[in-house]
Amino acid sequence: RAGVSHLAATVLLPRAEVIVRTLSFPGVPEKDLPTAVPLQVDSLHPFGEDEAAFAWTRLPGASHVLIGIAHRSVIERYSRLFVEAGVKIAAFTFSAAVLYSAVRLLGAPPAGGFLAVGGDPPEAYGESPARPVLSLLLETPLETPAALAAADLRLEPDAAPLPLASILPGPRSLPEGFTLEDGALAYAAALASACPRLFLKANLLPEEFRSAN
DSSP: OOSOTTSOEEEEOOGGGOEEEEEEOTTOOGGGHHHHHHHHHGGGOOOOTTOEEEEEEEOTTSSEEEEEEEEHHHHHHHHHHHHHHTOOEEEEEOHHHHHHHHHTSSSOOOTTOEEEEETTTTEEEEEOSSOSOEEEEOOSSTHHHHHHHHHHHTOOTTOOOEEGGGGSOOOSOOOTTOOTTTSHHHHHHHHHHHOGGGSOOOOOSOGGGOOOO
16 A cells, blocks of 8 residues: 555564673674674573574674574564565564664764663663663653663763653654654664664574565
8 A cells, every 4th residue: 555565674573572682792803703692692591492583783883792682483473474464574673773773873872871761662772881772671660760771871860861752863754643752663663674774784584584675
């Protein structure tokens, strides 16, 4: 109906289905990371042997690597759903990967660090010199987890969480009935799909199921 059946979509996996971690590899050359990262992954998840699917990407200009881990059954379930629906998929990714790049698409992240909250269920995304990426699924009451996240980022005690939509580049227009406040994560995923070369490449979808635009 939308006339875009020739395009392959980028799918944002539910935050509750993905374990998000950052690891530091100081002094490790780029060429050695494909060997070094998998050696650390088994210590980051509770799944059994060969049950974890993961994707990683090095943060630009840093020694840190951003890693997303999901149970293989989750990847297989969503893959089947989209295949049965006839929807072409380019990537299964996660919120931290798309938000990190979206914040930098047309500008720079807030100086000194920030914490942003949005989504349903609500999640927190933040960055600071003390922690390059923080991604948490929040529980209620919202104030307590948000305060803990701010402490983890070592932000100022009075630093208020920002709306997730406020850290994203503003669109020229929005579809009727769509609000950026309610659809910030979907919008960030759409930006990743439209500008794949400008976004972190953290793709949990097996290569044999990927479609290209």
